[in-house]
Amino acid sequence: MPDPRPDLRMTAPAGDASALVPSDANAGKAAIFDLDGTLLDSMHVWTDVDNEFLHKRGFDVPADYAESIAHLSFEDCAEYTIRRFGLPDSPQDLMDEWNRMAFDAYTTTVPLKPHAGEYLRHLKVTGAKLAVATSLPPRFREAVLRRLGVYDLFDAFSSVDDVGDVSKDQPDVYLHAAAQVSVQPTDCTVFEDILVGIRVVKSVGMHAWAMYDASSKNHWPQIQAVADGVMHDFSEAPRVL
Secondary structure (H helix, E strand, O other), X not given: OOXXXXXXXXXXXXXXXXXXXXXXXXXXXXXXXXXXXXXXXXHHHHHHHHHHHHHHOOOOOOOOHHHHXXXXXXXXXXXXXXXXXXXXXXXXXXXXXXXXXXXXXXHHOOOEOOOHHHHHHHHHHOOOEEEEEEOOOHHXXXXXXXXXXXXXXXXXXXXXHHHOOOOOOOOHHHHHHHHHOXXXXXXXXXXXXXXXXXXXXXXXXXXXXXXXXHHHHHHHHHHHHHOXXXXXXXXXXXXXX
């Protein structure tokens, strides 16, 4: 005969063994994660790529360049860079070069943000659906997440490539992730590091938690004002969505 009592098993969050929550606390909810700068400590890779790529062509990296492209799809980044610097290359030329320059770091050295792995496992065992919403090319995301041992924790992957290269200043990639896990936007919590992404998910009724990353430090006061919560690592993330 099944036990009629509620399931009282508990799970402890990373870094806080005293904050225990029921094992079904996140059932019916979804957590949607950006990768670069949020789940992954990877923005330095792209800073190095920007420096090497532009210096080779005789340019310094403008102070606003990283923030100007943070929300763009990979192809839009290439088109923006060509326009801004008057380059003769095609967008595909730039994307191929950037891929060659960055891919090795994703397959060998890029780490998770602190406590990210524990947090993903906590959400998984408490019933949440897990999805990715990223501008990162698909082969990058699979390589790095498999190497870090968290790929199989995710129920769905959404990329700007899947929504017609619509950048993250529009909600398409986040809504696509929610649809893939069959969870209503109002029951989704998005983890992001960029201001435009946080604003746009809030505009469609999603909850937004902001991860601090040095690449977005100039926007941090605005991010703190807009997001539902902020954190510097995943030990500070919400245990119940």
